[in-house]
Amino acid sequence: MLFETCTDVACNNIFAWLNQGPLTLTIVLHTIIILPMFWIYFSEKKKLNGDK
């Protein structure tokens, strides 16, 4: 199952929920970090092309 009941000692926190499976917390954090970099990439590309 993708979502299961939290079995950690303390479940009233986001990290406990995100850390329920192998790599789940890592994947979420990396996704959060990488996604805005697409936006930075395209906005820089627009700026570079606009300069010409």
Added chain:
Amino acid sequence: MAEKKASVWTSISFWRRSAAWVTGFATILLIWLTFDTISQIRMGTDEELAKGIKRRIPAPTVINYKIGYKYDEKRGLEVPVIGPEKNPLFGKELSPKEAKNLLHLGKLTEQAKNCMDCHTLLGNGAYYAPDLTKAWLDPMWAKGGPMQAMTGKNSKEEAMVEFLMHPDKYPTHARMMPNLGITEKEAKGLVAFLKHMSSIDTNGFPRGFSKTIKDYETGGTYAK
């Protein structure tokens, strides 16, 4: 000559903005995690213990309770089970203040005698001597185990105190523990410290710790 197209990958501004974003986000995340951890590792209270509210680190009065170790199917690891039966250390139930003072003495002794020079406590220390994180639950010290027979004592805590005071008298291992001049009072503090440490939920660390003499003889919990 065709005009060369500017690449984002060679743009200093792109890398500067990316670095600023990653560093900034990581900083905020680490600060958040630090405060989150502080609340997670805060010691519980006596009331929480009495009500059976689980905390990673229970109150010092946990030494008044029976502590077990059970394999949790859902979490896939062994977790300490506190109570509900009482099993006071040295047969005397301690008040929250007395228990706190005894634990404090144990902690100071542990630091003064530098146990971590040889042993591991909660993942810190050396691997020369046995891991002490769950020493209280070690079947070696339980009824029917070799340590009570060797020291001639009838309870786990008395056997531990006797061993800690005269470790050089009991050759348990090729790497024998030296006599560190631990007094009886200090030894009692150390035993309380060890009992409290065994009640800490360490997410199953050290992994594969055996809980009964039978499990111990047959290769531990994970050998089944």
